[in-house]
Amino acid sequence: MTTSASLDRTEAEAKAKDGAPDRPAGPPSSPVLDVHDVTVAYHRKPVLWDVDLTIDRPCLAGIVGPNGAGKSTLIKAILGLVPKASGSVRVFGKPVGAQRRLIGYVPQRESVDWDFPVTVLDVVLMGTYGRLGWFRRPGRAERSWSMECLERVGMAHLADRQIGQLSGGQQQRTFLARALAQRAEVYFMDEPMAGVDAATEAAIFALLRDLKTSGKTVFVVHHDLRTVPEYFDYTILLNMRLIAHGPTATTFSPENLRKAYGGRLAILEAAGEAVRARERSE
Amino acid sequence: MLTYNTLIVLLGTGLLGANAGLVGSYAVLRRRSLTGDALAHAALPGLCLAFLAVGQRSLPAMLAGALLSGVAGVAVISGLIRATRVKEDAAIGIVLSVFFGAGIVLSRVIQNAPGLGNKAGLDSYILGKTAGIIRQDVLLIGGVSAVSLVLIALAYKEFKLTVFDPGFARVQGWPVFWLDLMLMGLIALAVVFGLPMVGVVLMAALLILPGAAARFWTDRLGPMLALASAFGLVTGLAGTAISAHSAGMPAGPIIVLVGSGVFLVSVLSAPRRGVLGRALSAWRFRRELQERKLLRLLFDRAEADRPALRPIDRSAILQGPSGPPRRLAKALDRLIARGDVVEPSGPGGPIVLSDTGMERARAVARGYRLWERFLIEYPEQASAMADLSRESVAEVLPPDVVRELEEALRKSGQWPEDGTGGRSS
Amino acid sequence: MNPERNPAPRPSPGPRPGLPAWRIGLAVGAVSAPTAWALAASDEIGRWTIALGIASSVPCALLGCYLVLRRMSLLGDAISHAVLPGIAVGFLLSGALIGPAIILGAMAVGMLTALLTQLLSNLGRVPEDASMGVVFTSLFAVGVLVITNAARDVDLDPGCVLYGLIELAAIDSRPVFGLEVPRSFGAMAFALALTIGFVTLLWKELSLVSFDPALATAVGISATVVHYALMAMVAGVTVAAFEAVGSILVVAMLIVPAATAHLLTDRLPRMLLVASAVAVLSAAVGYRLAVLWNTSVAGMMAVVSGGLFASAVVGSPRHGLLGRAWHRLALSLRIAREDVLARLFRAEEESPSRPVASGSARGWASSAAGRLVGAIALRQLRARDFIRADEVDSVALTGPGRDEARELVRSHRLWESYLSTHFDLPPDHLHDPAERIEHFIGPALRAELSAELDRPDADPHGRAIPPEGTGNG
Known part of the structure; x- marks a missing residue:
C-alpha cells in the first residue's frame, strides 16, 4: 500500500507541476456526451423513454420540461445514479464509469x-x-x-x-x-437556480458563462422558461421523451414548447415573451 | 399427550401471537416497527420501579409500571424529534438503550437487595419464559386481545385513515393525535403482556413479522389484518409445539424463528409482491419492451417501403454506439423463434415481418403512436397517465380521448391502417 | 480567510484558532475532573474496569458519529443484536468470548445484517424499519438459541450476553510486563487502535459518503464500499465491547455519545472528540455510581450517557432548548424595545409638545410578547438611557434614544416605499410587513434600499423618511 500511495503522490505532483488539466481521454472526434436509447422505469412505470441525445461540441445546455418530465432522472441516469431499463451512455467516447474524473455534479440542494x-x-x-x-x-x-x-x-x-x-x-x-x-470537463447541475435570490442567480449565470468560455460543457436542469434563451446556447426539451434538442435559437420555438408543455397559456406567453426578447436583441 | 399445562401455554402463545400480529400490522404500515421495539425496552424500568414501590411481585402493578414507562419512552422519542435536531433513528436508539440501561440498573438493585431478589423473576422479562404461563395469564391476554379486536372493529375506518394519511385525517377533523395514541396504546398493551413470555427483543419480532409477512399477500387492510393475526397465531402455536417436543429449544427464539420462516416464504413466493414474482415480471417487462421496440422499428421500415415488403439487413435495425445492442439482438432471436419475423434467405440473412408478426407490429405501432400523440396533445397529463407497461392504450385513457387521438393520427396519415404494409398487399 | 495563513494540511481533530482557550480549558476540565475523581476513588480492579469501559466505548462513540449523521443509528442497533449468533458460534468453537476469529466472524455477520436489510427493502420493498426489525430479531433468536444450548455444557450465562459483566472482565487478568492486565483489555485496545486507524485513513471517504453519497458515487468513490466497510467496523467494535456491556447496552455506546456531540458542535472533528469525551465520562462516572449503589456497571454507563445527552438537549448553547428559549426571549425583548422607541418617535413627530403617558408606553411594549417581556423591555430602555420617565408619569425619548428610533422609523418607511414601488400593494397593506421587518434592516440594507429608490424623502403615506444618523450621537 505504501508504494502505491507514494506512486500516486508522485503522479499527482507531476500533474500539479505542469499544471495542465486532464484532457478528455477519448479520441478527439468522440462527442462530449452520447446518450443512446435510454429508458428509465421506476417499478415498471417509465419516466423516460428512448432518449437519444448526442452533444458534439462543448455548450451550455438547458434541460427544460414540465414537472415530472424526467429532467433530474435524465441526469441521474447519465451519471449512473439510477438504473437504466435499457440504453447506454458515453462521455467522450467511453462509458461513464471510466470518465468519472471528467464529470462534475451539482445535486439538488435538498438532497x-x-x-x-x-x-x-x-x-x-x-x-x-x-x-x-x-x-x-x-x-x-x-x-x-x-x-x-x-x-x-x-x-x-x-x-x-x-x-x-x-x-x-x-x-x-x-x-x-x-x-x-x-x-471537470462536463458538468451536470440539477436545478441550481431553484429557490435562490436574484443576486445568486446572476452569479451562477456568470459562472456558467465562464465555464463555457473555458471550453467546458454544462448541462443545467432549469425550470424558468423566461430565462432559457438568455442563459443557454443549447436547449434540451424533455417530457418523458426527448421533444427536441439543438441550439436554443432553433429549438426554443413555440411549436416545440407546445409539444412539451401543452397549450397552457401562461407558460406559452412567458416563453413567447422570451423568444421576442431574443429576437429584439439579435 | 396434550397435558393441561401444554394446552395453557399453547393458548397463551397463540393468542399473544395473534394479537401482536393484529396491532403490529398498524405499526408496520405506519413505519413504526422499531417504535414497538423501543417500547418493549423502555418498559423495563417501569416494571422495576413498580416492583420497588409495591415491594413484591404484583402483576397488575408491574404491568401498569411497564405500560407507563413504555409510553413515556415513546413520548420522549416524539418530543426529541419535534423539539431538537435529533433525528428519528437516533431518538429511537437513545430511548431504547438508555431506558433499558436504567432498567438493568434497577433490576440489579432489586436482585442485590436482601430478601427481594428471588421473588422478582425479572430475568424472564428480558429473555422470556413461556413455560411459566398460567391460566391467569391466558385470561389476561385473551382480555387484551378482545379489547384490541373490539377497538379496531369499532374504529376501523378511523384507524385506516390515520395510518394512511394522517395529514388528510387531521384536516377532515378526526382527532388524529388521540387515534394515534390509541393505536400506540394497543401496541403497548400487546408488548407489556408479551414481555414475560418471549422477552424484550423477541417481542419486537412478534410485532413486526406477521404484519410484514401479511403485507406481501394482499393490498387491502382488512385481509391484511386477518392474515397477520392468523400468521401470529400459527407462529405462536407452532413455535410452542416445536419447543415442547424437542430438548434444548427454548420457546421464545423458536417462535421468532417460525415467524421468520413464515416471513421468508412470503417474501419469496407471494404471487404479486414477492421477490421471485416481481423479479420474473420485471424480467418479462424488459424482454417485452425490447420486443415491442423491435416490432415498432420493423413496422416503421415496412411502412416506409410501402406497398412492397422488402426484407432488410439485420444491421439496419440493430445498431448502437458499440455494435449491435445485445438485448435487442436477443429479442430478434425470440421473434424469429416465434415466427413473427422470418428470414427468407436463411438464418443470419435479411429479415422481414411475417403475417402474424405484421399484425402484432401494427398493434404495437398503434399503441405507441397513440401514446406519442397523447403526449403531444396533453403533455401536462404525461407524467400522470403515461404507462408504457400496458400495451393497450385503451386500458388507461378514456375512450373519447382515444377516439380523438386516433382521428388526429388518421388525418396526418400516421394511423397504421389494417393491411398497411401487409405481406399480401 | 487566507489559506496560506491556515497551513494545517488536513482537517485535524483539534481546536481551531477560532475557539477561545477558556472554552477548551473548561471542556478539558469538565471531562478530566470527574474521570480523575472516579479513578482516584477506585481500587486497582476499579481502575481497570474504567479503563475497559473507556477502551470499549470510545471506538463505539467514534463510529457512532457516522451512524448518527447518516441517519443509520438503528442499523447500529440491529448489528449489535445480530452479531450474537456469530459470537455464540465463535465461542463454541474457540471457547473464548473474545479473539481475532470471533471479531472477524462478527464483522461478517454485521455486513450480512446490513446486506440483508438492504436486500429486503430494495428487492422485497419492505419498509426499511420493518426489514431491519425482521433481520436482527431473527438473527438474535438464532443467537439466543445457540447460547442457551451451549450454556448447558460450558460456562456462558445468557444474562452476561445481554447486559455484559464488565466487573468480571477486570478480574480475569494475566501479567504483562509485571502488570496485571485483564485478558480482554488487549482486544479492546486493538479495537480502539483499529477504529482510530480506520477513521483517519478513510476520513475523507467517510465524510463525503456521509454527507453526499450521490456525489461520492458520481466521482467514483463507491458509497457502497464505504458503507459496508463502516458496517463491518461497527460489528467489530460491537463485539469487542460486547463482553463489557452486552449486546443491548452497546447501542447506548454507539448512539448516545454521538447524538450528544451532534447537539454540541458543528464541526466533524470536534464532534468525534466530544463524542469520545462523552464516552470517557460515561465510563468513569458510570462505574463510580454503580459501585455506590451496588448495581450493574454497564447499565449505569448507559444511564450516565443518557443523562449527559439530556443535559445537552436542554443546555446546548446553540441547539439546546434553553439556548433557543433564551434566543427567542432576547429577540422578543429587542422587538418590544424597538416598538416602544419607534412609537415614541412617531408620537413626537405628530405633536412634539404633547407628553406620552407611561401607561400607553407599557401597552406598546406589551403588545407583541406579553406584559412581563414588556416590563423588562421598558426597564432596559431606561437603563440604557434611551427613554426617561418624568415626574408627571409620562415618558419621552432621550437623545441617544431618538437616534435609535430614527433609524428604526427610517427602516420602516424605506421598506414601505420599497414594497409599494416593487410589489404594487395598496397603501393599507404596507404597514404590517414593514412593522415586522424593520427590526432586521441594518445600515447596509437601508443604504441599498435608499439607493434603489433614488433616495426618497417621504414614504407612500406621505410621511417624511428621517435621514440616516451621522453616528456621532
Whole structure:
C-alpha cells in the first residue's frame, strides 16, 4: 500500500507541476456526451423513454420540461445514479464509469443534510476527493484551490461557516464552488437556480458563462422558461421523451414548447415573451 | 399427550401471537416497527420501579409500571424529534438503550437487595419464559386481545385513515393525535403482556413479522389484518409445539424463528409482491419492451417501403454506439423463434415481418403512436397517465380521448391502417 | 480567510484558532475532573474496569458519529443484536468470548445484517424499519438459541450476553510486563487502535459518503464500499465491547455519545472528540455510581450517557432548548424595545409638545410578547438611557434614544416605499410587513434600499423618511 500511495503522490505532483488539466481521454472526434436509447422505469412505470441525445461540441445546455418530465432522472441516469431499463451512455467516447474524473455534479440542494457538521470549505474540498482517489488526503494545494473556487462564487469570506448557517443562495453557491473544485470537463447541475435570490442567480449565470468560455460543457436542469434563451446556447426539451434538442435559437420555438408543455397559456406567453426578447436583441 | 399445562401455554402463545400480529400490522404500515421495539425496552424500568414501590411481585402493578414507562419512552422519542435536531433513528436508539440501561440498573438493585431478589423473576422479562404461563395469564391476554379486536372493529375506518394519511385525517377533523395514541396504546398493551413470555427483543419480532409477512399477500387492510393475526397465531402455536417436543429449544427464539420462516416464504413466493414474482415480471417487462421496440422499428421500415415488403439487413435495425445492442439482438432471436419475423434467405440473412408478426407490429405501432400523440396533445397529463407497461392504450385513457387521438393520427396519415404494409398487399 | 495563513494540511481533530482557550480549558476540565475523581476513588480492579469501559466505548462513540449523521443509528442497533449468533458460534468453537476469529466472524455477520436489510427493502420493498426489525430479531433468536444450548455444557450465562459483566472482565487478568492486565483489555485496545486507524485513513471517504453519497458515487468513490466497510467496523467494535456491556447496552455506546456531540458542535472533528469525551465520562462516572449503589456497571454507563445527552438537549448553547428559549426571549425583548422607541418617535413627530403617558408606553411594549417581556423591555430602555420617565408619569425619548428610533422609523418607511414601488400593494397593506421587518434592516440594507429608490424623502403615506444618523450621537 505504501508504494502505491507514494506512486500516486508522485503522479499527482507531476500533474500539479505542469499544471495542465486532464484532457478528455477519448479520441478527439468522440462527442462530449452520447446518450443512446435510454429508458428509465421506476417499478415498471417509465419516466423516460428512448432518449437519444448526442452533444458534439462543448455548450451550455438547458434541460427544460414540465414537472415530472424526467429532467433530474435524465441526469441521474447519465451519471449512473439510477438504473437504466435499457440504453447506454458515453462521455467522450467511453462509458461513464471510466470518465468519472471528467464529470462534475451539482445535486439538488435538498438532497443533503444541512445540519451536517462541516464548514463551507470542507464541502468545497469534497470536490477534490474524486481526483485524489482512495485514502489520499487533501493537502495545501487542494485547500488553496478550493479557496480559489470559493472566491469565484463570492463565498471566500464564509469559508469557515457551518453549512447550516447559510442562506439558500449561499448553500447553492457552495455547491457550485464544489463543482468547480472538481475540475471537470462536463458538468451536470440539477436545478441550481431553484429557490435562490436574484443576486445568486446572476452569479451562477456568470459562472456558467465562464465555464463555457473555458471550453467546458454544462448541462443545467432549469425550470424558468423566461430565462432559457438568455442563459443557454443549447436547449434540451424533455417530457418523458426527448421533444427536441439543438441550439436554443432553433429549438426554443413555440411549436416545440407546445409539444412539451401543452397549450397552457401562461407558460406559452412567458416563453413567447422570451423568444421576442431574443429576437429584439439579435 | 396434550397435558393441561401444554394446552395453557399453547393458548397463551397463540393468542399473544395473534394479537401482536393484529396491532403490529398498524405499526408496520405506519413505519413504526422499531417504535414497538423501543417500547418493549423502555418498559423495563417501569416494571422495576413498580416492583420497588409495591415491594413484591404484583402483576397488575408491574404491568401498569411497564405500560407507563413504555409510553413515556415513546413520548420522549416524539418530543426529541419535534423539539431538537435529533433525528428519528437516533431518538429511537437513545430511548431504547438508555431506558433499558436504567432498567438493568434497577433490576440489579432489586436482585442485590436482601430478601427481594428471588421473588422478582425479572430475568424472564428480558429473555422470556413461556413455560411459566398460567391460566391467569391466558385470561389476561385473551382480555387484551378482545379489547384490541373490539377497538379496531369499532374504529376501523378511523384507524385506516390515520395510518394512511394522517395529514388528510387531521384536516377532515378526526382527532388524529388521540387515534394515534390509541393505536400506540394497543401496541403497548400487546408488548407489556408479551414481555414475560418471549422477552424484550423477541417481542419486537412478534410485532413486526406477521404484519410484514401479511403485507406481501394482499393490498387491502382488512385481509391484511386477518392474515397477520392468523400468521401470529400459527407462529405462536407452532413455535410452542416445536419447543415442547424437542430438548434444548427454548420457546421464545423458536417462535421468532417460525415467524421468520413464515416471513421468508412470503417474501419469496407471494404471487404479486414477492421477490421471485416481481423479479420474473420485471424480467418479462424488459424482454417485452425490447420486443415491442423491435416490432415498432420493423413496422416503421415496412411502412416506409410501402406497398412492397422488402426484407432488410439485420444491421439496419440493430445498431448502437458499440455494435449491435445485445438485448435487442436477443429479442430478434425470440421473434424469429416465434415466427413473427422470418428470414427468407436463411438464418443470419435479411429479415422481414411475417403475417402474424405484421399484425402484432401494427398493434404495437398503434399503441405507441397513440401514446406519442397523447403526449403531444396533453403533455401536462404525461407524467400522470403515461404507462408504457400496458400495451393497450385503451386500458388507461378514456375512450373519447382515444377516439380523438386516433382521428388526429388518421388525418396526418400516421394511423397504421389494417393491411398497411401487409405481406399480401 | 487566507489559506496560506491556515497551513494545517488536513482537517485535524483539534481546536481551531477560532475557539477561545477558556472554552477548551473548561471542556478539558469538565471531562478530566470527574474521570480523575472516579479513578482516584477506585481500587486497582476499579481502575481497570474504567479503563475497559473507556477502551470499549470510545471506538463505539467514534463510529457512532457516522451512524448518527447518516441517519443509520438503528442499523447500529440491529448489528449489535445480530452479531450474537456469530459470537455464540465463535465461542463454541474457540471457547473464548473474545479473539481475532470471533471479531472477524462478527464483522461478517454485521455486513450480512446490513446486506440483508438492504436486500429486503430494495428487492422485497419492505419498509426499511420493518426489514431491519425482521433481520436482527431473527438473527438474535438464532443467537439466543445457540447460547442457551451451549450454556448447558460450558460456562456462558445468557444474562452476561445481554447486559455484559464488565466487573468480571477486570478480574480475569494475566501479567504483562509485571502488570496485571485483564485478558480482554488487549482486544479492546486493538479495537480502539483499529477504529482510530480506520477513521483517519478513510476520513475523507467517510465524510463525503456521509454527507453526499450521490456525489461520492458520481466521482467514483463507491458509497457502497464505504458503507459496508463502516458496517463491518461497527460489528467489530460491537463485539469487542460486547463482553463489557452486552449486546443491548452497546447501542447506548454507539448512539448516545454521538447524538450528544451532534447537539454540541458543528464541526466533524470536534464532534468525534466530544463524542469520545462523552464516552470517557460515561465510563468513569458510570462505574463510580454503580459501585455506590451496588448495581450493574454497564447499565449505569448507559444511564450516565443518557443523562449527559439530556443535559445537552436542554443546555446546548446553540441547539439546546434553553439556548433557543433564551434566543427567542432576547429577540422578543429587542422587538418590544424597538416598538416602544419607534412609537415614541412617531408620537413626537405628530405633536412634539404633547407628553406620552407611561401607561400607553407599557401597552406598546406589551403588545407583541406579553406584559412581563414588556416590563423588562421598558426597564432596559431606561437603563440604557434611551427613554426617561418624568415626574408627571409620562415618558419621552432621550437623545441617544431618538437616534435609535430614527433609524428604526427610517427602516420602516424605506421598506414601505420599497414594497409599494416593487410589489404594487395598496397603501393599507404596507404597514404590517414593514412593522415586522424593520427590526432586521441594518445600515447596509437601508443604504441599498435608499439607493434603489433614488433616495426618497417621504414614504407612500406621505410621511417624511428621517435621514440616516451621522453616528456621532
